Amino acid sequence: MTRTNGTNGNVEFGSGDEVLPLASVLPRVLVVSRRTVRKNKFVDFVGEYHLDLVVSYGAVPVIVPRVSGLHSLLDSFEPIHGVLLCEGEDIDPSLYESDLSHLSPEEIAKIKKAHSSDTQIDKDKDSIELQLARRCLERNIPYLGICRGSQVLNVACGGSLYQDVETELSSKNGVEVHHINYDNYDGHRHPVNVIEGTPLHEWFAESLKKSSTGSELFVNSYHHQGVKRLATRFQPMAHAPDGLIEAFYDPAVCDPEEGKFIVGLQFHPERMRHEHDIPIESQTSEELMQESIFDYPECPRIYQEFVKAVVAYQKKLLSTGKEKINRKFDAAVMERQRMQIVRSFSLAKIIYEEEHLRSPHSVHGGQHALAALRHGAVPNQSEQELELGARFLQALSCALAMCLEVIRLSILASIWLMGYMLLKKLPCIRLQSNTALNSKQVKFLHEMGATVRNSSLFLEKMQLNERKEAEARKMMEGMQEQELQEFIDFYKMMVDAASTVLQQKRSFKRNF
Known part of the structure; x- marks a missing residue:
């Protein structure tokens, strides 16, 4: 069943007294932010078009901030149902096989000057995104890489990149393709040839039929690097006229209905729009989502298929028991259950006093209380209420037993550590490895949390170190x-x- 929370308007799912907020049901898509400087301060941001499309198709974007040290905290973002990596700076060339020997110092200087904002390496972002990409590759988590995100995917799988496409590729093979145009940043387009039989060809099928060649699309382009050697796991889906791979996918992980989706695109389908004359502040989210504003109606389809895979992947985890939805209970329901437990304990107390204490006051109070409980109710209502309290006590006792066991193990671990440190600091203890310990020594070792075997190995190692030290001293004396x-x-x-x-x-x- 579905219902709307009257206090905040949130849509919730559930049955009976159990309420599941929409946010705990929708799958999570991790998106890593990009860092920039605003008013002399670092600011992290993510392109709004990406977020709009992810939300519109039924997933929740979870922004991963580009913060130093976060690569070691990625487990905190579980469960991960999908990863979307998009724009950013150049990837550190030391993370893949890069060869700069064919580029002269003048060419390298020219590349850095022409693309100064992109050639600044961001090692923290590299580390976070490469770890996320490898998780997706290892666990087949749905992954959509846009622009830099496709390059990260290729590098994570062992591929390499051109340091500058136009210098290393376009100018060398005689085919001139401008992969970035700072003077016409959003309006610039260049053709790509889409390979038949690939997912990209299927997604843009109607628009491709209308093209002059039946396989050509005009895409935007904001990059100066690109895929040089495609990792063997992937297959290309589109090429630019100069031969650069503009899209690729993993054919073994390509079935959105089954939660399988690993795709890399060098272009930005979410930005292939023709609303440039409309001020951005006057555009609503609904207007930005209309297919009519895209260069091709199928542009949002890529995000739709990605989120479809994300939803299916989450369902797969839930069906196999690898993930559980966090359940949230209504406050009124919780209060009602608390009162039922209190009532159960009161009834148990009254019955105990009637049967065991036999005091006139208790019997009198008990008779009135039992009569009130049974008034207008089914005959076994008191038994049901007693059972509720019993179940609560059973759960409470299990929880207490677990806490006591944790405390016991913690104490044992502390005693063992203290014993080990004491043995290490008491050189007076000298036990031969093959000599039986007397009862006093055995008792002492057990009290310290150690075992006879551990002490023997420890002392054996200590004696070996002493022999080495004696031999070294003897040598140095000469x-x-x-x-x-x-x-x-x-x-x-x-x-x-x-x-x-x-x-x-x-x-x-x-x-x-």
């Missing part, structure tokens, strides 16, 4: 003072070098 000083200086240098390398590795791991 060395000259100058040799010892050189020895110390050498190891200081090794410690400094090792510390530097270790710090670099840790820094690289955090950034990645």
